[in-house]
Amino acid sequence: MYEDFKVTDRWTDEQLHCVWKGTVVAIATRHADATDIRFAVNGKPVWIAMPNLAWVEHKRRTGYVITDYLAAQTAGRYLQHAIQSGYDNGREMYTMTIDEVLEHANAVVKEAGRTDNLPSLPVINEDLRPEDEMQIHLPGEPA
Template sequence: MYEDFQVTDTWSGESLHCRWTANVVAIATRHADAVDVRFDVNGRSVWMAMPCTAWVEQKKRTGKVITDALAVQIAGRYLKQAIETGYDNGREMYTMTVDEVLGHLDAVLHEAGHTSRLPALIPTDDAQPLP
């Protein structure tokens, strides 16, 4: 679905290959209450910052959690939509709101039907080996 996709940039007409590369808890790296999802977009890193409060709200409203795989799909869908609508302007980081996270979550689940149908996250070739 949205862990590895092609999209055409609205402004340049350029074909962009977007590929998930990492999920990082931003509390440790940026002292932010967020989960950062990184994509490689034609060789440049683009981060989607997703507020941790979205996880809390999802648990409150459904009793279910946002998994790593689901977070990737949510962030990827947001990135694809940003590029298609012309919102992408080459920024390195995009900050999602709780409502945006939950809206894209609902859309991803509607498309997939169930979290068991989400694609597996395949480690990229820049993954670090275990000691």
């Protein structure tokens, strides 16, 4: 769906390849009450900031939580629409409103049919533990 997609830029007609790269809770990194979803757009980083209150509001309205998979798909759908509409092309960070998160999350669930139909996020390497891939080990752990 929206974890790896191609879209044509409205203004330049350039074909852009968008790939989900990660999800970061921005409270720690930017001291913001948001969750940042990172994409690579033709290799360049683009961040979609989603307000954490959207998780609370979504749960209040629907009774369901926004999972990591749904958050990535929601941000990807928003990014695709931003590129197609020509919304401030070339930005490195986009900030969604609570209503935008709810609108795009609902659209993603409707497209997928249900949340367990959402594609899983990409795995770096099935044969390698993430800490080995990133070469991060705690002191005393075997390398």
